[in-house]
Amino acid sequence: MAVLARTRRRVRSGRPWPESWVAAAFVAPAALVIVLIVLIPLGRALWMSVFDIRLTRPGVEPFVGLGNYLEQLTSGDFWAATWRALYFTVVSTTLELGFGMGLALLMDQPLRWRWLLRTLVILPWALPLLTQTGLLHSYEPFLSDSDLAMWMVIVADVWKLTPLVAILLLAGLQSIDREVVEVARVDGAGPWQVFRHILLPLLTPVILILLVLRTMEAFKVFDLIWIMTHGGPANSTQTIAIYAYQTAYQGFDFGRGAALGYLIALVIMVLAAVYLRLLGRTGQTM
Amino acid sequence: MRVLLYAGMVVALLVILAPFAWLIISSVAAPVDLLERPLKWIPAHITFDRFAELTFGGGGDENAEGFRAALVNSTIIAGAVTALSLVVGTPAAYAFARLRFPGRGWLILAFMATYMLPPIALILPLYQIMGALNLLDTRLALIVIYASFVTPFVIWIMRGYISSISSDLDDAARVDGASRLGVLWRVIIPISIPGLLSTALLAFLMAWDEFLYALIMTQTPAAKTLPVAINDFIGRHGLDFGLLATGGVIAALPPVVIAFVFQRYIVAGLASGGVKG
Amino acid sequence: MTDARRGPSRMRPLWPLLAAMVVALSACSGGNNTTSSGGGGQVTLNTIWMKQAAYSDDEVKAMITAFEAANPTIKVNAEFVQYESLHDKIVTAQSTGNGQYDTVLMDTPWPAEFADAQIVRDITDKVPADFKSGVFDSAFTSSLYKGKTWGVPWINDTKFFFYNKKMFQQAGITSPPKTWDEVVTDAKLLKSKGIVQYPLAWSWVQAEAVICDWAEIAAVMGGASFIDDQGNPTFNKGGGLAALQFMKQTIDDGITNPASLGFKEDDVNSTIAAGQAAMGLNWTYGYNVLNDKTKSKVAGDIAVTAAPGGSSASTSGVNGGMSIAVTTKTQHPDEALKLALWMASEPMQEKYDANTFPEWKASFDKTDLTATNPDFWAAAKSAFAGLVARPVVPYYTNLSNALQVAIQEALKGSKTPQQALDEVAAKVPDMKK
Numbered sequence: 001m002a003v004l005a006r007t008r009r010r011v012r013s014g015r016p017w018p019e020s021w022v023a024a025a026f027v028a029p030a031a032l033v034i035v036l037i038v039l040i041p042l043g044r045a046l047w048m049s050v051f052d053i054r055l056t057r058p059g060v061e062p063f064v065g066l067g068n069y070l071e072q073l074t075s076g077d078f079w080a081a082t083w084r085a086l087y088f089t090v091v092s093t094t095l096e097l098g099f100g101m102g103l104a105l106l107m108d109q110p111l112r113w114r115w116l117l118r119t120l121v122i123l124p125w126a127l128p129l130l131t132q133t134g135l136l137h138s139y140e141p142f143l144s145d146s147d148l149a150m151w152m153v154i155v156a157d158v159w160k161l162t163p164l165v166a167i168l169l170l171a172g173l174q175s176i177d178r179e180v181v182e183v184a185r186v187d188g189a190g191p192w193q194v195f196r197h198i199l200l201p202l203l204t205p206v207i208l209i210l211l212v213l214r215t216m217e218a219f220k221v222f223d224l225i226w227i228m229t230h231g232g233p234a235n236s237t238q239t240i241a242i243y244a245y246q247t248a249y250q251g252f253d254f255g256r257g258a259a260l261g262y263l264i265a266l267v268i269m270v271l272a273a274v275y276l277r278l279l280g281r282t283g284q285t286m
Numbered sequence: 287m288r289v290l291l292y293a294g295m296v297v298a299l300l301v302i303l304a305p306f307a308w309l310i311i312s313s314v315a316a317p318v319d320l321l322e323r324p325l326k327w328i329p330a331h332i333t334f335d336r337f338a339e340l341t342f343g344g345g346g347d348e349n350a351e352g353f354r355a356a357l358v359n360s361t362i363i364a365g366a367v368t369a370l371s372l373v374v375g376t377p378a379a380y381a382f383a384r385l386r387f388p389g390r391g392w393l394i395l396a397f398m399a400t401y402m403l404p405p406i407a408l409i410l411p412l413y414q415i416m417g418a419l420n421l422l423d424t425r426l427a428l429i430v431i432y433a434s435f436v437t438p439f440v441i442w443i444m445r446g447y448i449s450s451i452s453s454d455l456d457d458a459a460r461v462d463g464a465s466r467l468g469v470l471w472r473v474i475i476p477i478s479i480p481g482l483l484s485t486a487l488l489a490f491l492m493a494w495d496e497f498l499y500a501l502i503m504t505q506t507p508a509a510k511t512l513p514v515a516i517n518d519f520i521g522r523h524g525l526d527f528g529l530l531a532t533g534g535v536i537a538a539l540p541p542v543v544i545a546f547v548f549q550r551y552i553v554a555g556l557a558s559g560g561v562k563g
Numbered sequence: 564m565t566d567a568r569r570g571p572s573r574m575r576p577l578w579p580l581l582a583a584m585v586v587a588l589s590a591c592s593g594g595n596n597t598t599s600s601g602g603g604g605q606v607t608l609n610t611i612w613m614k615q616a617a618y619s620d621d622e623v624k625a626m627i628t629a630f631e632a633a634n635p636t637i638k639v640n641a642e643f644v645q646y647e648s649l650h651d652k653i654v655t656a657q658s659t660g661n662g663q664y665d666t667v668l669m670d671t672p673w674p675a676e677f678a679d680a681q682i683v684r685d686i687t688d689k690v691p692a693d694f695k696s697g698v699f700d701s702a703f704t705s706s707l708y709k710g711k712t713w714g715v716p717w718i719n720d721t722k723f724f725f726y727n728k729k730m731f732q733q734a735g736i737t738s739p740p741k742t743w744d745e746v747v748t749d750a751k752l753l754k755s756k757g758i759v760q761y762p763l764a765w766s767w768v769q770a771e772a773v774i775c776d777w778a779e780i781a782a783v784m785g786g787a788s789f790i791d792d793q794g795n796p797t798f799n800k801g802g803g804l805a806a807l808q809f810m811k812q813t814i815d816d817g818i819t820n821p822a823s824l825g826f827k828e829d830d831v832n833s834t835i836a837a838g839q840a841a842m843g844l845n846w847t848y849g850y851n852v853l854n855d856k857t858k859s860k861v862a863g864d865i866a867v868t869a870a871p872g873g874s875s876a877s878t879s880g881v882n883g884g885m886s887i888a889v890t891t892k893t894q895h896p897d898e899a900l901k902l903a904l905w906m907a908s909e910p911m912q913e914k915y916d917a918n919t920f921p922e923w924k925a926s927f928d929k930t931d932l933t934a935t936n937p938d939f940w941a942a943a944k945s946a947f948a949g950l951v952a953r954p955v956v957p958y959y960t961n962l963s964n965a966l967q968v969a970i971q972e973a974l975k976g977s978k979t980p981q982q983a984l985d986e987v988a989a990k991v992p993d994m995k996k
Contacts, residue, residue, distance in 0.1 A: 019387060020385070020386075020388060022385060023381040025377075026377035027393065029373070029374035029377065029378070030378035030437050031393075032374075033370075033371075033430070033433050033434055033437050034396075034434055034437065034438070037430055037431055037433070038403065038408065040411070041411030041415065042403070048410075055676075055680035056676050056679040056680045106295055111288075111291055117295055117299060120299065120303065120542075122487075122491070122541065122542065123302055123306055123538065124302060125491055126495075126541035128494075128495055128513050128537050129495055129497060129513060130497070130517050130534070131531060131533065131538075159305070217402075220404035220405075222404070222405065222498055226498075227517075230769055230770060232769025232770070232824075232971060233824045233825060233971045234769065234968050234975055235769070241406050244404070244406045244407075245406055248406070249650075249655065250650070250960040250964060251964075252676060252960070254658075258410075260406075261407025264404045265407055268402045268403075268404070269402070272398065317857055317858045318860055321836055410655065413655050414659040417656075417659050417661070422663065501648060505642045505663070506640070506642055517645065518645070
């Protein structure tokens with residue numbers, strides 16, 4: 001690659017812009033969008049998170065350093081909500097990947113009417129979340145049982161997001177060289193062996209990307225649960241994002257709320273770091 | 287084996303379609319029929335009043351007017367977010383895929399990190415900023431906020447896609463004297479049309495369904511989006527699930543039509559993108 | 564008032580950064596101005612209302628239109644949100660920058676926190692004397708905190724007892740229950756005769772709704788003073804405890820629909836409307852829904868009466884009132900107050916009485932109003948004479964959230980009522996900090 005780059009540079013005779021300038025110009029618009037919309041609020045939230053800001057006590061906003069963070073890290077409610085979020089994340093992500101893989105394999109088969117499935121598969125994703133939960137509203141009794149409520153929330157999430165996983169896995173399947181599969185078939189490999197020993201290893205990078213993408217999204221789940229249960233019954237679906245929202249907006253406690261936002265972000269960053277390590281190990285380069 | 291596969295397809299279609307079918311039934315069932323427990327698949331009375339109300343109802347019918355305004359808002363917002371994030375995201379994706387520059391790995395990481403931030407960490411400061419800029423209750427506010435998490439997604443998918451295109455094509459064009467921008471515009475983008483279209487669909491859907499930001503940032507039909515407008519149906523005289531269902535059926539149509547039109551590109555496009563890491 | 568400095572002082576570090584964005588974005592901004600006044604002395608008021616129960620959107624709009632006609636220099640923008648979003652939207656909007664609203668709708672438990680957070684103004688001296696003497700005292704308490712008035716009482720409402728006359732007849736019950744003990748007896752009878760599987764439906768979802776039911780029952784079972792004058796919790800003994808034990812018992816007896824733990828008020832309505840419950844508590848608006856043929860299978864069979872009594876009182880009603888508060892950040896406090904008083908005025912309230920009773924004592928003696936449903940008006944009159952308030956403390960939302968969870972835990976049986984309430988009581992000192 002380095003040789004190639006050098007060759008390129010030679011070819012580009014008389015052009016004044018070094019490659020990194022071009023890169024800067026190309027990345028700048030996107031970076032601008034992100035910096036303006038994300039970094040400024042993020043900085044502000046960081047600043048708020050080290051103060052004890054209570055709306056019900058205006059004018060008194062003492063600096064507490066890491067106090068808000070330490071308080072949360074030693075709070076039972078925080079950990080309970082974190083575990084609920086992890087439970088939700090692990091179960092829904094696993095199911096989505098499992099069903100998504102099945103659906104992808106199915107859509108990959110040369111079946112008649114396959115286009116119908118490929119088109120309609122986005123339907124759950126296209127349906128507004130509210131309508132979907134209104135649908136479950138008809139089965140309200142499940143949402144009133146705290147053991148079942150979490151599962152109903154998970155079912156709703158799985159129904160909605162399995163299509164996304166399936167579409168991306170299908171894309172991965174299609175990029176696999178079919179000759180390899182044919183050769184294996186000729187050698188007498190059955191469908192399971194083809195899947196287990198050829199498709200699955202080749203799909204590992206895709207699976208990994210999806211796994212972590214979904215893990216990170218599921219961990220910060222808010223809309224779905226807020227609309228369906230508000231965290232109830234008896235807090236059985238109160239995930240960490242719900243807990244943070246309640247702390248900030250219903251407890252009038254913006255300092256702690258901001259700290260919680262950061263703690264969620266930190267957990268996700270850790271997951272992202274692990275993710276990048278795993279990606280690196282499978283030979284993918286960032 | 288084929289029978290099994292077709293059976294699998296039927297099951298998959300059923301799981302996908304059954305809730306949707308139930309929505310359609312609810313949208314035409316009379317309110318009294320919706321009270322039945324357990325639910326009945328065939329309503330005793332069929333009414334298309336709700337579709338008529340949402341599509342033609344006017345003159346002070348707040349649900350209908352609000353819904354139609356929201357349909358327009360959502361279309362404009364999701365469309366603009368898609369366009370904006372593709373326009374700023376594609377060059378960035380190209381840069382990450384093809385160019386070597388200092389801080390590249392770090393920047394990719396930073397972009398991905400923003401995608402993973404919980405809205406809860408940002409919404410209050412964002413509200414303050416939008417308030418200070420007098421942008422509350424505007425479509426523009428939602429467009430820029432959505433762009434902030436759709437853009438990293440676009441970069442992620444498009445970078446993978448562009449990486450999979452042979453760089454011989456770039457080099458050939460550059461030997462002919464094309465600039466980097468020229469290569470992107472005349473070589474990469476034309477080849478990437480399928481990838482761009484499928485990424486556009488995914489981006490559109492992300493903006494189409496967002497709820498929390500829309501709920502907090504909008505106040506009136508000037509900027510309310512579909513999820514918020516449908517949320518408003520859960521109004522005073524109890525949950526009119528029929529109206530909710532009707533709104534959902536109508537709201538699901540634009541993305542499905544788009545998916546239908548671009549169906550053959552979606553998979554072909556993604557096949558090379560996103561999934562390559 | 565010193566509050567105007569509060570928000571901006573926290574915003575200041577942002578300004579240099581924001582300046583660039585203002586330049587970039589102001590050209591395309593089309594937002595509605597906050598509390599702007601146009602030319603020629605024209606004043607625009609931004610107001611926020613709720614979409615559920617009580618007055619409908621259309622009724623509120625009609626009142627506003629009448630106000631604008633009477634006050635040509637004032638224009639009113641009305642935003643309608645769901646009750647569930649109301650509190651959080653007000654907090655978000657008024658705690659930042661210049662504030663979005665000139666008036667906000669304030670639920671009975673909120674004056675303390677809104678006052679302490681300096682979101683709403685003290686209007687004690689601005690409410691006319693004839694207003695204070697004309698409306699029910701219970702309406703007025705819904706906007707009181709520290710002896711001051713923080714809003715103009717607007718909605719006076721409580722939870723009434725709805726029952727299915729036809730089912731009662733089938734079971735041979737001749738008169739509606741007067742006490743909660745009779746409710747249990749009647750419910751068991753209805754169940755044993757196979758008329759309805761679960762005679763009782765309640766709004767016991769993890770939300771404010773469950774607190775309302777609990778408080779209403781507690782008030783007749785030993786009193787609903789949940790926090791004493793010294794700020795110590797008392798909800799874990801007396802009425803509060805007895806009410807929760809009663810609620811749990813109805814589940815154990817199989818007379819309460821177990822799905823009640825997921826029900827909001829609307830679900831109680833639809834369960835009764837589907838003929839799957841014989842009794843339930845609900846706000847005034849329930850009456851019209853339940854007797855609307857297009858929405859209810861039992862239209863015409865539903866009667867309403869005052870809530871049953873218990874050991875300490877013959878009936879009670881939880882104070883479900885709401886008031887219109889003037890925000891501290893408004894630049895037009897006088898116009899905003901004028902609007903609030905207009906909305907709460909006797910003529911307006913009597914004109915739009917279809918879903919909400921007026922809060923004026925005199926209205927209940929006007930036979931042309933009460934003729935439509937004399938029993939309901941009489942029940943309302945006696946209920947409004949003595950409504951019980953939920954605790955007015957600045958940490959109310961936190962307390963309520965904790966109580967909602969505790970009540971649900973007790974109802975599920977994972978904790979005893981005593982245990983669950985004691986645990987919340989132990990947390991109160993922390994909440995006060």
